[in-house]
Amino acid sequence: MNPRHRSKKSQAKPIRKGLHPRNRHNQGYNFPTLVKSHPALARHVKPNAHGDLSIDFADPLAVKMLNAALLKHDYQLVDWDIPEGALCPPIPGRADYIHYMADLPGLDQPGIKLLDIGTGASGIYPLLACQIYGWKCVGSDINPESLANVAAMIDKNPSLQGRITLRRQQDKNHIFSGIIQPGEFFDLSVCNPPFHASPEEALKSSQLKTSNLALAPTLNFGGQGAELWCKGGEQLFLKKMVRESQVYSTQCRWFTSLVSKADNVKPIKKLIRKLGALDLREIEMKQGNKITRVLAWSFL
Structure with a gap:
């Protein structure tokens, strides 16, 4: 079924605030159905304070x-798994990113090729892009263990084989260089950049979140090393990405990226314009009370 064409019955259901209209998670989670699909989830599903079935998201x-x-x-997709401590992405939000990118001019045609910068151990963007839109994808990462984990999942899912290619970034000072090959063309690049400047900053942020929720100090979505932090934090990473994108214009x-810190949007947009991008868009994705921003720019 073409994901752009939903049945009248589906359209009649209430849409969860903010999620993209094509997002399959607009009606929340049907836990009994999910447990049937994946029985290991069963022991984590319990009634919450409102009497609704849920899990402990911490x-x-x-x-x-x-x-x-x-x-x-x-x-x-069967046998999805990540190593202990690896970043565990929220599926509805990651699907939203792919859906909003599919709305960009020129991406409503067959044969789209996506590049995921920092695909991580979950490989979530290539997995979703393949299954939702049938795109071909390249996932890049600096961590060989992360790439090995994604490769193992590809091996277990025939629908992904021949559609996802994995490449290791050998130089931590580069983003596209060493990944985009001579004469190669991508329709879209996506990225969820590391947002902290140091391991200490990442831990402090985690402790602040958990104290606000009165929870034990744990990272409920995990994350380690290059997934969570890099020298200079999110802003320096994004500036490096934007400058290097001009080389591969x-x-x-x-070229697109999530921007988790609102204060980083203005200086990054200023740099994109300075480098001569012909099109620049700021896209807001709303998931409940949370607003996530994506910057998309093109030199073509």
Whole structure:
């Protein structure tokens, strides 16, 4: 079924605030159905304070089991798994990013090729892009263990084989260089950049979040090393990405990235304009009370 064409019955259902209209998670989570798809989720599902079935979203294992169930039930992907401590992405939000990118000019055609910068151990953007839109993808990462984990998942899912290629970034000082090959063209690049400047800053942020929620100090979505922090934090990473994107301006139609810190949007947009981008867009994705921003720019 073409994901752009939903049935009248589906359209009649109430849409969850903010999620993209094509997002399969607009109606929330059907836990009994998810448990049938992935029985290991069952022991984590309990009534919450309102009497509704839910999980403890502060429990990393519960979140991982929910992800595995969602990917199996909604995207027909089996045996999704990540190593202990790896970043565990929220599936509805990651799907939203892919859906909003599919709305960019020039991306509503067959044969789209996506580049994921920092694909991580989850490989979530290539997995979703393949299953939702049938795109071909390249996932890059500096961590060989992360790439090995994604490769193992590709091996277990025939629908992904031949559609996702993995490449290791050998130089931590580069983003596109060493990944985009001579004569190669991508329709889109996506990225969820590291947002802290040091391990200490990442830990402090985690402790602040958990203290506000009166929870034990744990990272409910995990994350380690290059997934969470880099020298200079998110802003320096994004500046490096934007400058390097100019070098590859004719080899990618749309460069895009999540921007988690609102204060970083203005200076990055200023740099993009300075470097001569012909199109620049700021896209807001709303998931409940949370607003996530994506910057998309093109030199073509």
